[in-house]
Amino acid sequence: MNTMKHILKPIASLVIVLVTFTSCNNTKKSGSNSGALSSNVAEKVFVAPGEHDEFYAFISGGYSGNLTVYGLPSGRMFKEIPVFSQFPTSGYGYSEETKPMLNTSHGFIPWGDSHHPDISQTNGEIDGRFIFINENNTPRIAKIDLQSFETTEIIEVPNSAGNHSSSFVTENTEYVVAGTRFSVPIPQRDMPIKDYKGNFQGALSFISVAPETGDMDIKFQVLMPGFNYDLSHPGRGKSHGWFFFTTYNTEEANTLLEVNASQNDKDFIAAVNWKKIEEYVNNGGGKMMPAEYAHNVYDEHTHTATSTIKKEVRVVNPTDVPGAVFFLPTPKSPHGCDVDPTGEYIVGNGKLSANLTVHSFTKMLDAIENEKFDGEAYGIPILNFEDVLAGTVEQPGLGPLHTEFDDQGNAYTTFFISSEVVKWKVGTWEVIDRKPTYYSVGHLTIPGGNSRKPQGKYMFAMNKITKDRYLPTGPEMEHSAQLYDISGDKMELLLDFPTHGEPHYAAAMRADLIKERSRKIYNLDENNHPYAAKSDAETKVVRDGNEVHIYMTTIRSHFSPDNIEGIKVGDKVFFHVTNLEQDFDVPHGFAVLGQNTSELLIMPGQTKTSVWEPTKVGVWPFYCTDFCSALHQEMQGYIRVSPKNADTPIKWSMGEDIE
Amino acid sequence: MKKSNIIMLIAVILPLGLFLFPLWKITLEAPQYPTPLGMYIHINDFADANPHDIKNINLMNHYVGMKYIPEAIPEFKIFPAGILITSLIGLIIAFKGNYKWFLYWFILMVVLSSAGLYDFYLWEHDYGHNLDPKAIMKFTNPDGTQMGFQPPLFGSKNILNFRAHSYPRLGALFLGLGIATSLIAYLVGRKNSKTTEQ
Incomplete structure (x- = not known):
């Protein structure tokens, strides 16, 4: 056209x-x-x-x-x-x-x-x-x-x-x-364009x-x-x-x-x-x-x-x-x-x-x-x-x-x-x-x-x-x-x-x-994502070489974990975010400062993954991008990035300090 | 079998409907819930009116520091046992007893049901008033006292942005009918016994 x-x-x-x-x-x-x-x-x-x-x-x-x-x-x-x-x-x-x-x-x-x-x-x-x-x-x-x-x-x-x-x-x-x-x-194949015909x-x-x-x-x-x-x-x-x-x-x-x-x-x-x-x-x-x-x-x-x-x-x-x-x-x-x-x-x-x-x-x-x-x-x-x-x-x-x-x-x-x-x-x-x-x-x-x-x-x-x-x-x-x-x-x-x-x-x-058939939510029970955390109890942070997998959950109005340490410059960090909500039209979003991809918008019961490769030492915030609730502005967390040769152990928490 | 005993038998069987139908329902309406949140109270269980309602009620309630609705409460064991025992007693009465016993069973059931309702009220009161001191949002009444979020025992009531409804369901109707029928059995039995005496 x-x-x-x-x-x-x-x-x-x-x-x-x-x-x-x-x-x-x-x-x-x-x-x-x-x-x-x-x-x-x-x-x-x-x-x-x-x-x-x-x-x-x-x-x-x-x-x-x-x-x-x-x-x-x-x-x-x-x-x-x-x-x-x-x-x-x-x-x-x-x-x-x-x-x-x-x-x-x-x-x-x-x-x-x-x-x-x-x-x-x-x-x-x-x-x-x-x-x-x-x-x-x-x-x-x-x-x-x-x-x-x-x-x-x-x-x-x-x-x-x-x-x-x-x-x-x-x-x-x-x-x-x-x-x-x-x-x-x-x-x-490689052929002259003029030989098109036939x-x-x-x-x-x-x-x-x-x-x-x-x-x-x-x-x-x-x-x-x-x-x-x-x-x-x-x-x-x-x-x-x-x-x-x-x-x-x-x-x-x-x-x-x-x-x-x-x-x-x-x-x-x-x-x-x-x-x-x-x-x-x-x-x-x-x-x-x-x-x-x-x-x-x-x-x-x-x-x-x-x-x-x-x-x-x-x-x-x-x-x-x-x-x-x-x-x-x-x-x-x-x-x-x-x-x-x-x-x-x-x-x-x-x-x-x-x-x-x-x-x-x-x-x-x-x-x-x-x-x-x-x-x-x-x-x-x-x-x-x-x-x-x-x-x-x-x-x-x-x-x-x-x-x-x-x-x-x-x-x-x-x-x-x-x-x-x-x-x-x-x-x-x-x-x-x-x-x-x-x-x-x-x-x-x-x-x-x-x-x-x-x-x-x-x-x-x-x-x-x-x-x-x-x-x-x-x-x-x-x-x-x-x-x-x-x-x-x-x-x-x-x-x-x-x-x-x-x-x-x-x-x-x-x-x-x-x-009438339009889906309202994804059932958390039916979520078979290999990196899903289906409750706060299942959240964890796992290092595998320079790859770090964060099994994270969201529910009004917090991330779990919301304090993460032990990441190093040069790591490839996978945020696997599961939305634990089971209510119609309550998505949560995820964005972390310096993310080279896009945000995630995660529907209730869904798991999505964003890769973040931090290039700078510091303590970087992440937050929910979807105005999910009255406490949306409080829905945030910090991830600490240490130098490449640091020995900061992998630790995570929610609701209490990392000791 | 005497007519009054047959009525008594029906009276005893009716409350068993509690094992089939919910006893009570609490519904919460708010503009952003075009489909209201709802919870059925069965004699041995709390159940969602629509999938995940209880989870979503808990999520709402945590803002004001209310406790999560528990998976199970002791009443879920006590109430069914109570109904089974009173039914057994009722059955014996229906087959062996005379009309005076019907009245005793009626009184027993009224007392036990009232106790049950009172227990429900106590739980509701605790649920609505025993709030987490670290609650995200704290509301006070105009007189400065802490605002409670107790749903009504019977009827409708505004609680913040919600309108709460609390009404008996089919199970309660079966229980009530059973109790009323036992009174009828008593009255019919008494009338008959007076007729035979004359």
Whole structure:
């Protein structure tokens, strides 16, 4: 999207001016129609103090690498869940327990670019157990547990680059799918860039999700021709078992793509029959190829992540599985690839086209059966455009990007260049309504999207450009989002709210499915952390060479121990801090002067570890960073650091002096 | 078996509900506890109303120097034994005794229950007044005396930022019903015996 933004921003500013004067259905500036906002709009987004929102929205943080949790219709942000980026607020990626979560085959990576969250499903309906999100830059897929709202698993995707057509789930969460945006040499090797064409390949990865535990494993990768695989969505209902990917750069250009990848009149939507490939793989098809990728798993009982480097992955050549992959010609570098709730229609949002192309699944099957092919690309049959076309939404706007659906048979498409959302009827392809966005909208989300049962009521648009929407904050601003009521024939703008980072996609759903299951505390009884101290009696300080392990507890309002001596310059000191609280929303924090990492924020029943390597002799304070209680300011301690050659014995105490 | 003896038998069995249901409940409400803290008092145990409530009550109470609610108190042995012994006596009475004995059992139970309540009051008083001299926060009444934090024996009361409720639960109801039923057994027995005498 970033590249897109650079291409389209200058065009956008020009075109917006033109459209303002030429298009009869374009909109006025927000200021002039604000009087039309009826007073009950405020009531529609007003959630009284202490009341709860009706929907959760999980909005990707883009270059923040994280995922934010919002409430709808209020637009209030509740939490930022660290996923691919270090998060000093909680110690994620800094604590010894969570550092392995950010391990990759390229070593520890402190940052990621998160894009498309998608919630797990059962029978085509959103079940609210897990949410998956992709990292675009160093390809990875993360799973967030929606009981703890914490990242519990991250798997690296080998052979992939620019993990963009991800992370969408099939209708029983059989797979979370990750397609590559950039094609690359597979396996990676030293070769001239100009030899791209015909030599690079694009991997589409099918990551299986274990039904009970949600454990992820790369089941197979389909090695496709060297196009860019931009976005994807699963088939559902009648098309369950298929997966659809938009492509661009079917020209296979390796330089100045803004021109060279925009030459073909049509690119493709790749239709992948994953059930067929799964069967092929289950019968021993495909081959294991050497690879290197990290699989990081967080255990809620040890409160610790482990990272395992895997050494091989199963790859499938699509031409080895006849009838598994087809290309559907789709005009002009399609971006979003969206499937309607019935599973019949596949919308290709041709971002450089003025029209929206909709393919028919039934017609596609018919064309395949009757072998109505229009050539092939690298052995993959190309279907005839007219044979698979269901219809075209004529001239709805400029720069279509993404489409979502409501539960009434309507579709809503975002137009980046003309900065609007257009509502149209699925089946008749007529435009029903259009509303401006502020400005240059990317994705949009309807609660329950990407499922058989959209939950309707609201739609929100996530914009790339903010400009004058809020009080100015210098050159860099948060992006803006707009919430619309879609319960009537016409969309109604309700709310403008800032979002954090650069939201790409978002997943939203009814709150009642999640909120009752949300975890309040971790049970201390179930804490299996090897360095946990589960009572004051279990606290101790143990020296092992130059490593010192402090088994520490916190409870309102003290640390135990809170006086520690016998540490020397050059030691590596591990503070293993267990929060003994068992009450909802009573975290304790831990920070020590000169700590080269971040603080720890420890939830009730949890153990976290911070490493401190003191460089200076002295008596250094540590304290609780979370205002935990009336005696929070008293929640502190001292640790004495002696010279390297001192013989100060290891001693510790709480409530009495060290003698 | 005479009708009054059958009623007496029911009267004796009812208090055994104390082994199934809690006797009393103390609830503490405060704004920052949307789910109030609560403790059930069983005849042989203190129990959390919601997981970890007692631990959290103790944590609150340590600020004002109150003692931790003990894991066990002698009463947890004495009370069940008392109920078992009185039930045994009641059973013998129900099968062998006449209505006058029903009255004696009724009086015995009223006396013992009152003693139990008084004992509970004493414990509460000690718990609410016998404070750690090194308490983090010390509060005094307007007259300068040390403020106590005794929960009410029966009813509701404000204690600092908390509103405390103390009410009998199903176990106490079973005990009360049993005691009342023994009085009915006595009255029915007396009426019957007068009828037979005539």
